[in-house]
Amino acid sequence: MIRVVIAEDQQMLRGALTSLLRFEPDIEVVAEVSDGKKAWEVIRSYQPDVCVLDIEMPGISGLEVAEKIRDEQLPCKVMIVTTFARPGYLQKAMDAQVEGYLLKDEPIDFLIESIRKVMEGQRMISTDLAAALFIREENPLSKREVEVLRLANEGMTTNTICKTLFLTKGTVRNYLSSAIQKLGAESRQQAVKIAEEKGWI
Structure with a gap:
């Protein structure tokens, strides 16, 4: 019997997946959860054979859960499901050594x-x-630029970003300006959108 955990924040989809998998004689859904934090808890608790993780969930993303599973060397196989065909996401999934990446x-x-x-x-x-695996687009952003864009994406103002990262306003502006230039964007919002679509933030 293959013991499966499903983590998906859309209730209707999660319910449908669970119901359909339960029809399979060799598959048992041992838990179904709505966010990454709960997913991590039930994976550690139930020790399933396979976990099916939505890539974007509240709290902890599916990719972050996958990385935690690898860091703790749990035997669980990881399958990421996503609506996004973004090369950056796929590369992160491959780096986390997931066994499945499905649309x-x-x-x-x-x-x-x-x-x-x-x-x-x-x-x-x-x-x-599969084709995206052969088009590895390197992330041109520095770690700090990624952090600043991620916080901007969360709706933080320049002042809040300064306080969060303990940086001066001028330094944060420099990071934003550099990121905008590297991404060929015309504004902070456009830079955030580009970086998000490529799976870099």
């Missing part, structure tokens, strides 16, 4: 088959995403 618009049969195949030691990636 949510794949048929349910593909997900079920993928769960079985990752249990056999295979790696499963949606066909539409």
Whole structure:
């Protein structure tokens, strides 16, 4: 029996996935949760064979949960599901050594088959995403530029970013200006959007 944890913040989708998987004679859904923090708790508690993680969840993202699983060397196989075909996200998933990376618009049969195949030691990636593996676009942003853009994306003002990172206003402005230039953007908002779409923040 393959023991599975599902972490998905959309209740309808999570419920549908759980119901459909429970029809499979060799798959048991041991827990279904709505955010990354709960996912991490049940994975440590239940020690499932496979966890199916939405990439974007409240609290902790699916990728961060995957990294925690690898850091603690838990035996759980990790499958990321996403609506986003972003090369940056895919590269982060590959760096976290996930066993599966699937788009949510794949048929349910593909997900079920993928769960079985990752249990056999295979790696499963949606066909539409496979090409992105060969187009590795390096992130031109420095660690500080990423931090500043991430906080700007959360709606923080320059003053709040200064207090959060213990930097002067001039330094934060320099980081923002440098990031905007590197991304070929025309504004802070556009730089945030570009970096987010590429999975860099």
